[in-house]
Amino acid sequence: MTTTDTARPLLDIRGLRKNFGAVEILKGVDLSLRPKDVVSIIGSSGSGKTTLLRCVNLLEEFQGGDIILDGETIGYKTVGGKRVRLRDAELSRQRAMTGMVFQSFNLFPHLTAAGNVMLGLRKVKKLGKEEAFVIAEKWLNRVGLGARLEHYPSQLSGGQQQRVAIARALAMNPKLVLLDEVTSALDPELVQEVLTTIKSIADDGATLLIVTHEMRFAREVSSRIVFMEQGRIAEEGTPAEIFGEGRSQRLNEFLKSSRH
Amino acid sequence: MDAFLAQLWIARWPIFDGFLMTLGISAGAIVFGTILGCIVGIQLVFAPLWLRLPFRAYVDIMRGTPLLVLILAAFYIPAVLGLSLSAAHAGTLALGLFAGAHIGELLRGSLQAIPPGQIEAGRSIGLTFPQILANVLLPQALRISLPPWINTGVELIKGSSLLSMIGVGELLLKTQEVIGRNFMTIQFYVFAGVLYLVVNIALDLLGKSMERRLGARQ
Ligand SMILES: Nc1ncnc2c1ncn2[C@@H]1O[C@H](COP(=O)(O)OP(=O)(O)OP(=O)(O)O)[C@@H](O)[C@H]1O
Numbered sequence: 216m217t218t219t220d221t222a223r224p225l226l227d228i229r230g231l232r233k234n235f236g237a238v239e240i241l242k243g244v245d246l247s248l249r250p251k252d253v254v255s256i257i258g259s260s261g262s263g264k265t266t267l268l269r270c271v272n273l274l275e276e277f278q279g280g281d282i283i284l285d286g287e288t289i290g291y292k293t294v295g296g297k298r299v300r301l302r303d304a305e306l307s308r309q310r311a312m313t314g315m316v317f318q319s320f321n322l323f324p325h326l327t328a329a330g331n332v333m334l335g336l337r338k339v340k341k342l343g344k345e346e347a348f349v350i351a352e353k354w355l356n357r358v359g360l361g362a363r364l365e366h367y368p369s370q371l372s373g374g375q376q377q378r379v380a381i382a383r384a385l386a387m388n389p390k391l392v393l394l395d396e397v398t399s400a401l402d403p404e405l406v407q408e409v410l411t412t413i414k415s416i417a418d419d420g421a422t423l424l425i426v427t428h429e430m431r432f433a434r435e436v437s438s439r440i441v442f443m444e445q446g447r448i449a450e451e452g453t454p455a456e457i458f459g460e461g462r463s464q465r466l467n468e469f470l471k472s473s474r475h
Numbered sequence: 476m477d478a479f480l481a482q483l484w485i486a487r488w489p490i491f492d493g494f495l496m497t498l499g500i501s502a503g504a505i506v507f508g509t510i511l512g513c514i515v516g517i518q519l520v521f522a523p524l525w526l527r528l529p530f531r532a533y534v535d536i537m538r539g540t541p542l543l544v545l546i547l548a549a550f551y552i553p554a555v556l557g558l559s560l561s562a563a564h565a566g567t568l569a570l571g572l573f574a575g576a577h578i579g580e581l582l583r584g585s586l587q588a589i590p591p592g593q594i595e596a597g598r599s600i601g602l603t604f605p606q607i608l609a610n611v612l613l614p615q616a617l618r619i620s621l622p623p624w625i626n627t628g629v630e631l632i633k634g635s636s637l638l639s640m641i642g643v644g645e646l647l648l649k650t651q652e653v654i655g656r657n658f659m660t661i662q663f664y665v666f667a668g669v670l671y672l673v674v675n676i677a678l679d680l681l682g683k684s685m686e687r688r689l690g691a692r693q
């Protein structure tokens with residue numbers, strides 16, 4: 216291993232611009248993550264956090280800037296000086312390099328917990344049934360659901376469903392995992408089990424980009440914290456810097472308003 | 476009653492043939508209509524606008540036209556164009572086109588009822604759109620569609636009786652021929668009616684049990 220290996224960013228977002236119709240939602244976002252970074256994005260509602268993650272997972276088109284994942288520019292190519300969106304097959308291949316966990320779980324209701332985790336392994340990674348099942352079992356064990364392999368999502372609690380979703384994302388062995396307010400839809404007593412799961416995968420060396428309103432969790436788990444405001448990154452630093460003295464007026468106000 | 480049973484015994488084979496013809500034509504139409512309906516339903520939801528329009532027109536025309544008119548059209552138009560279709564084939568074609576429109580429309584509704592998060596979850600693990608369709612959307616949509624799909628089958632069984640108008644030897648026409656010989660009008664019409672009813676109740680029960688089996692898993 217040379218030093219440049221860890222120096223090269225795993226994810227490099229440069230000047231990302233995104234609008235919905237005439238409204239500019241992301242106004243030039245620069246953000247870069249090295250392998251094993253755990254970066255949390257905080258910021259008030261509507262500041263563009265979800266939109267940023269969705270651009271990285273290529274669920275949204277974007278109008279300007281580049282997203283470079285492990286050295287590969289994703290989502291667009293340049294043909295004769297013009298920027299064109301890649302085709303579905305290409306986008307799918309690139310999407311498989313990142314995992315995403317959604318606020319509303321989005322488990323497949325017609326498949327069991329194991330079936331949810333196996334689908335990508337079978338269809339994208341083209342693994343055989345047995346092989347895929349072994350991996351699904353391993354990851355469901357990892358999130359504490361080894362006894363629920365054959366349960367359908369409707370038979371699981373919200374916290375359990377979200378842990379299945381985490382297993383589904385991680386089983387694909389993505390380079391980067393995006394988590395968008397994954398505990399916001401949960402009853403308060405179920406939040407901790409999911410946060411604990413995320414903490415443990417962070418400790419295992421996964422690279423995570425997390426949008427969260429759980430300030431205490433962000434402080435504990437993150438190597439860096441990013442504060443977004445109106446489609447821009449307004450502040451960025453270590454948890455100590457962000458939560459310590461010397462932060463900006465705006466960040467101060469945000470942190471005060473989010474502590475209740 | 477004895478006289479009816481004696482006549483029924485004499486007429487058993489023609490009536491049985493007619494009954495089989497009714498089942499065969501309905502089965503053919505539901506298979507054709509389901510394949511067609513899947514294509515139509517998917518296009519109505521996911522195709523670009525210009526491609527959606529012809530499918531929309533097909534569905535609206537089929538659903539807005541009386542079934543008997545469709546049957547007569549399927550019988551006479553190919554003949555005018557110089558194609559030779561047997562009456563049974565023309566009838567199956569008409570019923571299949573009719574079913575395709577209804578199934579297409581109900582599949583459209585089912586597909587649109589699936590939350591968009593399902594497509595996004597599929598995308599995020601790297602599935603291509605056809606893979607999402609086959610593994611995420613259709614299994615869910617077909618489940619929602621099952622009860623009205625069975626209902627379309629029932630409509631086809633009943634609608635197939637209209638094929639007697641173009642001389643297809645299905646249950647109703649065979650029954651009318653038998654009545655022409657023995658003049659037991661009421662008895663044989665009631666008998667044919669009971670046969671239709673039995674098949675449709677059986678279909679209904681089948682649908683309910685499938686629904687229960689699938690429902691238990693969700
Ligand atoms: N599909 C869309 N069409 C139009 N506007 C959108 C769309 N999605 C998001 N927006 C707008 O983009 C802005 C940023 O939304 P986004 O969901 O990224 O915010 P957020 O920071 O995740 O907020 P929250 O904390 O409430 O989740 C908002 O003003 C929102 O109204």
Ligand SMILES: [Mg+2]
Pocket residue numbers: 264265266396
């Ligand atoms: Mg959001």
